[in-house]
Amino acid sequence: MRKQCWLAAALCLLLQVTFAQSARYPIIPWPQQLVPQSGSFVITPATKLVLPAHPSAFMIETAQLEALLTQALGKPLSTATKASKGAIVLRQNPSLTGEEDYTLDISTTQLLMTAKSPAGFFRAIQTLRQLMPASIEDTRTPDLKRIELPAMQLKDQPVYAWRGMHLDVSRHFFSVDYLKKFIDLLALYKMNKLHLHLTDDQGWRIEIKKYPLLTTQGAWREFNNQDSVCMEKAATNPDMAIDTSHIIHKDGKTLYGGFYTQEQMKDIIRYAAARHIEIIPEVDMPGHMMAAIRQYPFLACSGEIGWGKTFSTPICPCNESTFAFAEDVFTEIAALFPSKYIHLGADEVEKTSWAASPACAEVMKANNLKSVEELQSYFVKRMEKFFHSKGKTLIGWDEILEGGISPTAVLMYWRSWVPDAPVNAARHGNSVIMTPGNPLYFDGPPDRNSLYNVYHFQPIPKGLTAEEAKHIMGAQANIWTEYIPSEKRADYMFMPRMTALAEVLWTNKNNYDNYLQRLNEQYKRLDMLGVHYRLPDLDGFTEDNVFVDKGILEVKKPLTDMTIRYTTDGSIPAENSTVLPAQYIINTPQTIKLAAFSPAGNRGDIYTLRYRQEAYRPSTVVKDARPGLKLDYYTGAFKSVTKIKAEPDSTIRVNNLLVPEGMGKGGGAFGARIQGYINIPATGIYSFYVTVDDGGILYIDDQEVVNNDGWHAPFQKSGQVALEKGWHPVKLAFVEGGGGYTLKVEYSVNGSKLQPVPDSWFGAGL
Numbered sequence: 001m002r003k004q005c006w007l008a009a010a011l012c013l014l015l016q017v018t019f020a021q022s023a024r025y026p027i028i029p030w031p032q033q034l035v036p037q038s039g040s041f042v043i044t045p046a047t048k049l050v051l052p053a054h055p056s057a058f059m060i061e062t063a064q065l066e067a068l069l070t071q072a073l074g075k076p077l078s079t080a081t082k083a084s085k086g087a088i089v090l091r092q093n094p095s096l097t098g099e100e101d102y103t104l105d106i107s108t109t110q111l112l113m114t115a116k117s118p119a120g121f122f123r124a125i126q127t128l129r130q131l132m133p134a135s136i137e138d139t140r141t142p143d144l145k146r147i148e149l150p151a152m153q154l155k156d157q158p159v160y161a162w163r164g165m166h167l168d169v170s171r172h173f174f175s176v177d178y179l180k181k182f183i184d185l186l187a188l189y190k191m192n193k194l195h196l197h198l199t200d201d202q203g204w205r206i207e208i209k210k211y212p213l214l215t216t217q218g219a220w221r222e223f224n225n226q227d228s229v230c231m232e233k234a235a236t237n238p239d240m241a242i243d244t245s246h247i248i249h250k251d252g253k254t255l256y257g258g259f260y261t262q263e264q265m266k267d268i269i270r271y272a273a274a275r276h277i278e279i280i281p282e283v284d285m286p287g288h289m290m291a292a293i294r295q296y297p298f299l300a301c302s303g304e305i306g307w308g309k310t311f312s313t314p315i316c317p318c319n320e321s322t323f324a325f326a327e328d329v330f331t332e333i334a335a336l337f338p339s340k341y342i343h344l345g346a347d348e349v350e351k352t353s354w355a356a357s358p359a360c361a362e363v364m365k366a367n368n369l370k371s372v373e374e375l376q377s378y379f380v381k382r383m384e385k386f387f388h389s390k391g392k393t394l395i396g397w398d399e400i401l402e403g404g405i406s407p408t409a410v411l412m413y414w415r416s417w418v419p420d421a422p423v424n425a426a427r428h429g430n431s432v433i434m435t436p437g438n439p440l441y442f443d444g445p446p447d448r449n450s451l452y453n454v455y456h457f458q459p460i461p462k463g464l465t466a467e468e469a470k471h472i473m474g475a476q477a478n479i480w481t482e483y484i485p486s487e488k489r490a491d492y493m494f495m496p497r498m499t500a501l502a503e504v505l506w507t508n509k510n511n512y513d514n515y516l517q518r519l520n521e522q523y524k525r526l527d528m529l530g531v532h533y534r535l536p537d538l539d540g541f542t543e544d545n546v547f548v549d550k551g552i553l554e555v556k557k558p559l560t561d562m563t564i565r566y567t568t569d570g571s572i573p574a575e576n577s578t579v580l581p582a583q584y585i586i587n588t589p590q591t592i593k594l595a596a597f598s599p600a601g602n603r604g605d606i607y608t609l610r611y612r613q614e615a616y617r618p619s620t621v622v623k624d625a626r627p628g629l630k631l632d633y634y635t636g637a638f639k640s641v642t643k644i645k646a647e648p649d650s651t652i653r654v655n656n657l658l659v660p661e662g663m664g665k666g667g668g669a670f671g672a673r674i675q676g677y678i679n680i681p682a683t684g685i686y687s688f689y690v691t692v693d694d695g696g697i698l699y700i701d702d703q704e705v706v707n708n709d710g711w712h713a714p715f716q717k718s719g720q721v722a723l724e725k726g727w728h729p730v731k732l733a734f735v736e737g738g739g740g741y742t743l744k745v746e747y748s749v750n751g752s753k754l755q756p757v758p759d760s761w762f763g764a765g766l
Ligand code: ACM
Pocket: 347, 348, 397, 414
């Protein structure tokens, strides 16, 4: 029976891993092969731990497992050298191929964990940890008398070598303790790279001994306009308050900032390494360097400090003193960080000061450089040579392609509006790390679609052959922190999204509904770990609701142990607000605010539900109900649908409220109006959900139903309308600012699941 299951592992997986089993095996990321078995293995304080034959090679990992079990049981297990019945056995397994590969064989009589390398043992321990009750995470030692582990046979290894998270510690600063908490979460979900964005215009965060002003002065700033936005938002969301532990008072000024000493960074690197996570430092240049130029003005072409048309003035690649500075900085960075990679940044460079510089004119002439883009490439290539002299590989944001890329640089792709960049780089033979803004910029506020979008992200860009695709090392989510001023806000922004990415990168098998079930189990653990994650969305309502005679609000709870509280006086629901009954009757127009609370006191998103009383809107007669809608296309950058110009540049027929792929040639800006009629199948109260990037408004019967206007990342908004059976005029106005778009319109009726509006409902457009 067991053998057959190994042979047909995929089939067994499909048949056997039901939703009920997602509670029994709540592992994220899902293992490559897991064959459930009946029964369980029981760990008690009397269980023996059998260490590998060469324990010194796995000292850290065995100590980690011992610490985990000690925390759970309240006392350490005794160790043995020979496997025996009832024991936990750790064994080195040279037959495995990858450093992170491991197996876990749990029967009623033995728990056998094998790996080839320490990294594999570490990953195995995280799987084991996720199979144990969440209460083991309680650092006050739960003193469990027995831990039951479900029997199974598991064989596991990652699909992608680069499973990364990025954190910008410049725009807002994060403490050493927070970085360790962040690393712990990466480790729990088998992520293996942490890219730290250590410097930017708003603050220099890593000690460089040769240039002390970078941190004594450059790590501190007065509050900026991004802080002001956060402070405004803090009035209704305490997580948006600036973390006071990073505020100091000096020379009569209030300053925000902080930095890591090299000693602190060594500690962080060690902490990460013990969890088999590599830290990649980014010191972003030649742009994004204002914090450094303020202290060392010689770095800029003409000593100017400030802002150009779009970005800050960069350092000057035409003075040898700039290279001397950069090489000094990277000498210290290379010595400090053991990673083989150093990230040079090289994104968003405002090159006007170079174009105006006589020194640059000379350098360009001497080196036969035809454009400032080639001058940037000259800087990057010189720095890469220097990195090579230190044994390091250069990573750069995808702008490094522009003036010509060296064959050995690694490209980090981020500009969703330049879809060819990773394809061209891979074809050129460069290694590529995928971090496209949509959906991997986790600084974009999460909504009910975020998990789905991240889970369905495919790291291999379209158009690559299997051979070319080997250049895609993996992917990474980035957290830019201009508007993330606190640890709680950071937790909310990346959790649980990171768990979806972890499963894409480790497992890469679409198992979404099952993943959501497993995630529900993970929340208990995250509560124990004090993670301020975004709670799962509530369903059963829209923002704008209508009722005809009386409405019933029935909110579905995605987690049984969450409590939903509400207010009707406009105040933010708090832990002492009234609990929402299972059925809340609405018979007067009102505004309800509701939020879910986890047992640990985590508050979910606040939903504001407006209830209007309305009669069913009458339908209209349509004479020529040909299928399809009319789409008018308008070239130009319109920041709001109300600004779209009057005359379209072209008109096409579409069969739904959609903008066909590829509009706005080359990722350009445009507007669109899609109109015609919608045939409502039965009189009822319909909810519409519009997910849009950049902006859009949906009108039915010439009245606004969903307003999701203005340029923004993909975001869902909803509205409700009481409609009589039959035809109603429908219109969707849409604006795209450039860089790729999303438009999705869904509906639900009488509380049904969201579903796409069928093409057959639309007609009379053209
Ligand atoms: C970036 O977001 N500027 C890499």
